[in-house]
Amino acid sequence: MALAAALRVPARFLLRAGSRLQGAALGLTERAAGGGDGARRFGSQRVLVEPDAVPGVAVMRLNNPPVNRLSLEFLTELVISLEKLENDKSFRGVIMTSDCPGVFSAGLDLKEMCGRSPAHYAEYWKAVQELWLRFYQSSLVLVTAINGACPAGGCLIALTSDHRVLADNPKYSIGLNETLLGIVAPFWFKDTLVNTIGHRAAERALQLGLLFPPAQALQVGIVDQVVPEEQVQSVALSAIAQWMAIPEHARQLTKAMMRKATASRLITHRDEDVQNFVSFISRDSIQKSLQLYLERLKQRKG
Amino acid sequence: MALAAALRVPARFLLRAGSRLQGAALGLTERAAGGGDGARRFGSQRVLVEPDAVPGVAVMRLNNPPVNRLSLEFLTELVISLEKLENDKSFRGVIMTSDCPGVFSAGLDLKEMCGRSPAHYAEYWKAVQELWLRFYQSSLVLVTAINGACPAGGCLIALTSDHRVLADNPKYSIGLNETLLGIVAPFWFKDTLVNTIGHRAAERALQLGLLFPPAQALQVGIVDQVVPEEQVQSVALSAIAQWMAIPEHARQLTKAMMRKATASRLITHRDEDVQNFVSFISRDSIQKSLQLYLERLKQRKG
Amino acid sequence: MALAAALRVPARFLLRAGSRLQGAALGLTERAAGGGDGARRFGSQRVLVEPDAVPGVAVMRLNNPPVNRLSLEFLTELVISLEKLENDKSFRGVIMTSDCPGVFSAGLDLKEMCGRSPAHYAEYWKAVQELWLRFYQSSLVLVTAINGACPAGGCLIALTSDHRVLADNPKYSIGLNETLLGIVAPFWFKDTLVNTIGHRAAERALQLGLLFPPAQALQVGIVDQVVPEEQVQSVALSAIAQWMAIPEHARQLTKAMMRKATASRLITHRDEDVQNFVSFISRDSIQKSLQLYLERLKQRKG
Known part of the structure; x- marks a missing residue:
């Protein structure tokens, strides 16, 4: 990801994003605490994996409070959890969902991109x-x-999965809103989105x-089904059953x-993509605006 | 085509496919026999070609009973018939349809892939x-x-053609169901389908x-029109008239x-694609499951 | 563009195109004359540019009577006008519209392709x-x-722009009708159209x-909005406001x-594309049919 010109970002976008994510963090501890019901687990603390x-079918619950920010540790645990499931012949399908109420995942963790080496x-x-490479492939x-x-x-x-079921709640919007x-x-x-909704819509x-x-x-086709919130899990289960009925x-x-072809494009340009990111994120102007943004988020929470 | 893991195919898929195709074979001889009405012909016995x-406009009738299986001979006759039409300056358009009631074509002929060299x-x-190369181009x-x-x-x-008209009969479904x-x-x-219905739908x-x-x-856009069964030919004729009105x-x-670009991809990898197919189809496990499948089909017909 | 086999073009297409474009030329002088209202301008006579x-936001009015044919001079002025706007930091968005009643632009100017060196x-x-390269990028x-x-x-x-608003008038059709x-x-x-409406529709x-x-x-998605004719400008303004609210x-x-990727394809094959065009357009048969077409157009206007 190239971070760009963040100093020119209108404050309303920063604040709006902050308030949405903060509100979503309510009530999390209660749910997370309820997970110790003795079911077989082989995820981590942040990635709860249970057989359905x-x-x-396994259910993978994203549980990195308050908003499933994709920290370095969380990313690593997600990849390891998927790898374990792939190596366990008793599983052929995974339903991914969130244990953080109101948020599936708030996306990349800006703290990993700010004030570090x-x-x-x-x-x-x-x-x-x-x-992305592991989940998409x-x-x-x-x-x-x-x-x-x-x-x-x-x-x-969500775009890496084979089928997407979205709870019908007006607060649950989905998209690649990086430019905001x-x-x-x-x-x-971008390639993943173009594959999903076509070039013009993307x-x-x-x-x-x-x-x-x-x-x-x-x-627009960025999800396959929209269902009442209380049916998200059961509809996801019906969907996965259809996919799993196909000769493996x-x-x-x-x-x-x-x-x-899409995965190969990144594999071929992987190092270049890392270098682009590092050189971009290290710019003084970008670091300043990320700091400003993170301080504002902190003030709102304090 | 890569044949895969056929031993794990659920029996219900095999049987369902068999029953559909068997039923479709009824009444064929009668129709084929009715074709000798003196109209000009220059197809083969299996590919009836008549000027409209x-x-x-020529009409090409697929007539390889019972279900227009694409045997080696039938494939060859289809290509030769199209070539003749392309070389005959009196024709600029072709309507392809089936003379086998209930089936346009059941697809590739598994007998060509089983127990041979x-x-x-x-x-x-x-x-x-x-x-594919001839019809698509x-x-x-x-x-x-x-x-x-x-x-x-x-x-x-059907996907190689410029326009697809489907008879509105619930038994007439269309798709690339290879995985079943x-x-x-x-x-x-895959490329042909992506071109037609887009990446995600494909x-x-x-x-x-x-x-x-x-x-x-x-x-989904895999066909362009759905019309009552008795109008399929007349609607196809209206459609071809629109295409033929364009400066040639x-x-x-x-x-x-x-x-x-799509055709070139196969042309470039043609030999490799043949080798992949041969090495895959020659596997013992694949041969065994094809034999099993063909024997079941035979039993149901016997 | 490859011009092809124009001698076989049915006369009805030529005449119909002529009559449509001729009717569109009415009333133009009056509108063009009304442009001297003291607003800041830095386009040319054919490309009127005013700050909104x-x-x-700048408004760029195409004003090459009678039908905004894309003559060599007009093309050059369009590119220069856009370049000026890109270099003027006070503008971030441009609304393109026509000052020729009834016609946005009739397209390329056949007079530039006929009887010249x-x-x-x-x-x-x-x-x-x-x-195309300038506007698309x-x-x-x-x-x-x-x-x-x-x-x-x-x-x-229109396809080079980020958003297209079409006036809801049955005479205002849009498309790449070259084959006619x-x-x-x-x-x-072709690439631009495929990006906009997908491969099959294109x-x-x-x-x-x-x-x-x-x-x-x-x-089909070749435009993004269709609105009553009197609202085209105001809706275009609302749309551009949404795009301009995004961090620049x-x-x-x-x-x-x-x-x-799409622009690079032309950049890589630019000279080859010019040579193809020149060799094609220089053919005797093509020159003859262009002359015939232009003479018919002239007779209808005379």
Whole structure:
């Protein structure tokens, strides 16, 4: 991701984003505490993985309070959790959902991009790339049960899945809204969106930083289904059953064929993409605006 | 096409496919026998070609009972018939339709892929490639009047045409359902589908092996029109008239421009694609499951 | 653009095109004369540029009577006007509209392609390329207020913009109708259309030379909004305000990312594309049919 000209970002965008994410953090501890019910787990503290009652299906709950920010640690745990599931022959499908009420994931963690060393920026960006490469190319069936706001990096995770079910709540919008924060989605975020909604809709959505509320999200095709909030999990389960009924090897080879060219573009330009990110994020002007933004967020929470 | 893991194909898919195709074979001889009405013909026994009353239009009837399976001989006759029409200056457009009631074409012929030599598999696969390359790049206007079920290779033929009219019969579904049989559509089947319905819809349709019934087929864009069954031919004729009214050379050059990149991908990787097919189809596991499938089909017919 | 086989163009297409464009020329002088109202201008006589009341927005009025034919001079003035706006930091967005009643732009000027030297043809074609490259890659927000018929080269200009608003008048159709005149849109016209409406819709539209009336234009996605004729300017202004509210640098980088691959294709093959055009247009058969066409147009006006 190239961060750009953040000093010129209108304050209203910063504040609006802050207030949405803060509100979403309420009530989290209660839910997270309720997770110790003895079910088999082999995720981490931040990524809760449980087998579903349906054979072959695992549920992966994103649990990095308050808003599932994609910190370096969280990214790493997500990748490791998926890898474990891929290596466990008892699972063929994964439903990804959030344990943070009101937010699926708030996206990349700006704290990882601010006041750190170039080596840290490079390490962080490699982890973002790794997440996308692993999830987008997973041999498992991935279905996202989107039960909260789904901006930027959160939307990217959803876009890597095979099927997206969004809860019908006007607060749960989804999209790659990087430009609203003065930053630019990298080419592989863009490629994933173009594959999903087409070139023209992606051009418009990316430039305007559109966050689609449920009805619009369905219409433009960034999600496959919009259902009442209490049905998100059950509909996701029905969907994954349809995908898992397909002969496994044939489905996997077909998925790989569909996504290979897009994944290869990043693999080929991976180092270059890291260098671009590091040199961009290290600029004084970008660092200043990220600091300003983070301080404002902190003040609102204090 | 890569055949994959067919041993894991659920039996219900095999049986369902068999019953559909068997039912479609009824009443064929009668129709084929009625073709000797003195009209000018220059197709073969399996590919009946007649000039339409509309000048410049030929009708090509697929007549390889019971279900227009694309055997090596049938593929060859289809290509030769199209070549003859392209070389005959009195024709500028072709309507393709089926003479086998209830089925447009059941697709590739598994008998060509089972218990034969590697040389035979290579010859067969080259013929499938040739069919696609010739029809997809034909300078003629091709319109398909889809008057029956149109799975897999049948759908591929329809996708090579310039305009698709589907009869509104719930039994006439269309799609690339290879995964349901445990096999994988090759990349050029995939490219043709992506060009027609877009990347996301193709990703979903190919992985799930979707066969779209008429209303859904129209909505996703895999066909251009859905009309009452008795109007398929007349609507196809109206459509071809619109295409043939365009200045010929300009239309041909525009068509070539639109399709060149897609065709070139196969042309460039043609030998590699044949080798992939032969090495895959020759595997013991694949041969065993094809034999099993063919024996079941035979038992149901016996 | 490759001109092809124009001698085989049905006369009805030539005459119909002529009558539409002739009618559009009425009343032009009056409007053009009314432009001397003291507003700041820094376009040319043919390209009227005025700052809008909204800060940062310029309005560019195409004013090459009678039908905004894209002559060499007009193309050059359009490019220079855009360049001036890009270099003037007080502007971030441009609304393009027509001052010729009933016609946005009739497209390329056949007089530049007929009875001239190969050097002239090359110069003209380079100017067409330059227009597209500049407008398609402009860092400014471009919105088209399409207040008249918008065929061929006129449509190309509209397709370079970020947002298209079409007046709801059945006479104002839009499309790349080159085939109807026996000619072929070049690959970069095609690429721009595919990016906008997708591969299948573009294949159909380009081969059939479709001119979409407003409702169809909206449905296929070649325009973004259709509004009552008297509201075209105000709606275009609302739209540009939405685009200009986005942090500037991030929006520009995102736009460049979306369009780079398409623009690069022409940049890489620019000379080859000029040579193709010159060799094609210089053919005796093409020159004869262009002369015939221009003489008929002249007779109808006389």
